[in-house]
Amino acid sequence: MKASSPFVFSTGTIGYPLMFVLLIWIVFWAEVRFGFHLNRFGIQPGSIEGLRGILFSPFIHSDIRHLFNNTIPLFVLSLSLFYFYRPISWKVLVIGFFSTGILTWLIGRPAYHIGASGIIYLLASFLFFKGIFSRYYRLVALSLMVVFLYGGLVWYVTPIDPEISWEGHLSGLISGFVLSLIFRKRIASTPKYEWEKPGYNEADDLFMRHFDENGNFIENLPENDTSDEEESKIQYHYKETPKKD
Template sequence: MKQHRHFHFSTSVIAYPIFFVLIIWVMFWADVRFGLRLSKFGIYPQTLKGLRGVLFSPFIHGSIKHLAHNSVPLLVLSSALFYFYRPIAWKVIGYGILVSGFLTWFIGRPSYHIGASGLIYVLVSFIFFKGVFAKYYRLIALSLLVVFLYGSMIWYTLPIEKGISWEGHLAGLITGLLFAFIFKKSIAKPKKYVWEQPDYNEDDDPFLKHFDENGNFIENLEPEIEEEESIIIRYSYKEYKENDD
């Protein structure tokens, strides 16, 4: 379990997101190739039949443009999730699909809601708010990066464009915020350097003793020997020579 306590890179950081996106592309190819019309498996709010879309809708897309627009942010955000929040990454994705799907089903218009954008909003919201709540500079930097890349997405949680499921986006945003509170203690613990430890004393640092007050390297640093210790050392050496003779 120690390997999960600090940030570290592994093949799963990239492999899982690529595999997830690949499944979505295969689903789209099968839909077009065989005329499956998978959109009917999307979320249709406030109907019992429409509940199946809670599970299936993130894997269904209406066009190649729709799929391409979702693939890149999904790949980037899920990779960041697996790198910085590995212990809870699958929980955020799995529960994020379910919770945001149910919210979409509850508040959505009577139409089929499809696409992975709801999950993308879950990831954007969770990564941003969790970084702010964690108060750790790496996670805050990640939050700022998310805002820089995807901050404009906030407008699509409002009904400003016809044909876009703003309800799914809003559901994802709310879900990510809730998860940022729920998973308060399940975040990565960044490894602290020696000087970040609470009991660290700069005067006792053997490395810093090689530098003077101005930061210059001391080339000939020899241990200081007190006079009494020096006499004992010389006496011991003389005694050794006498015994040797």
């Protein structure tokens, strides 16, 4: 008897992360190919015009190194989000996208803040805290994996490098934590086997497998339907059970 898993791998699970990564690479290619300079579309705190960066800044990167450093974490973390938290994945992503950008605009230095780093911190923060809150071994393991792979990210939420938007990183971290609290009760339940469910009786379960939906006894079962041990239990139970009119 198998337990159904709350985690399902679908086309969107890998398709959406690939789409995100492809978008940021297309934007960077267009900048290089056509000589665009899109930094001015980043988040510029204190400027009304700079609010447009909330939409555009995650897709803009300063150079190939910046882009490459964001590509793998963005893919891995977004893949984890869509696999483990599929029912709430888009809510987390959309709400976190805007909250990270708005918070960066509110607390950031007067400069152009660009890159997908804020979204990466959002995802890492959400996956870590949500897994801890769940107390479900798979999700806790995911939290530990996030710490192992990206634990060093925590240093960049402080102003240790003037060329790095630590404000964007901090905004993503805060947004992910808040969202993990908001969706704290939306946790995948631990799958249960049939024998773990209340009121389960093994003999009755094996006995009932020998009847079709109309209540007729099935004499010839598939060879691999039950083991010899189970078969003997069924026969014994059947003989001992009084026939009902």
